[in-house]
Amino acid sequence: MRIYETVLVDQTDAVAVVTLDRPERRNALSSQLIRELSSAMEDAAADPSARAIVLTGAGSAFCAGLDLRELGTSGDNMREAGPAAGDNSPWPWLGKPVVGAVNGPAATGGLEIALHCDVLVAADTAAFADTHARVGVLPGWGLSYLLPEAVGLRRAREMSLTGRMVPAVEALAWGLVNRVVPGPDLLATAISMATAMAELDPTASAAFLQLYRDTSRTTVAEAAEIEESRSFAWADAHFTPEGVAPRSDAIIARGSAQLD
Secondary structure, eight states: OOOOSSEEEEEETTEEEEEEOOGGGTTOBOHHHHHHHHHHHHHHHHOTTOOEEEEEESTTOSBOSBOHHHHTTTOHHHHHSGGGGTOSSSSOOOSSOEEEEEOSEEETHHHHHHHTSSEEEEETTOEEEOOHHHHTOOOOSSHHHHHHHHHOHHHHHHHHHHOOOEEHHHHHHHTSOSEEEOGGGHHHHHHHHHHHHHTSOHHHHHHHHHHHHHHTTSOHHHHHHHHHHHHHHHHHHHOOGGGHHHHHHHHHHHHHHHHO
């Protein structure tokens, strides 16, 4: 595994934990951090021992967005992000679930990074803001469609046009995050959620993630056609009657354990 200067990578059982590590700059996105985050996520995706990923930030912030010092001098970090870099995502398609553990403020590019996670757990001290317009730039990592998908168009407009910090409890009510927990419990909660996802067959997990990705970017009618064709193709390639019983028994046992 590669060693990075601005990103930490650790592993807990089948969960890779990737940490943005510029706490002195509130994990602001320098060109180096943008490159290293993408590489670290690719490394985790390529590692067969890691079946799920947790992404978090070091220190008191998740990510403050583009490093304004670099943006205001060389501007190199702008060229490393979004369409200028040839991509509208902070990392390539991974095929593994990503749980965002938002430990503090997630602003602008940091909010976009959070939106690219499959689920979000937030500390009660976390907050979310979009200040692209106030900085004088337009988003390039999908905020204009990912944020309305998460919170609705009117709330997305409010966030982008006011730049207001939305606290974690309000973000939960809006549907931006899945859970809010006390700060000390954040990482353990995220790892526990990722561990449950890591129990899935990797092929099935990747297929589900791809299905959600493709159906969320089209019309309902087209989404229905996509799901139907993929369902038949999956059954032809992977379904066997003899595989149902052990899976059914495992699901029943897991459900009983959760109710105890």
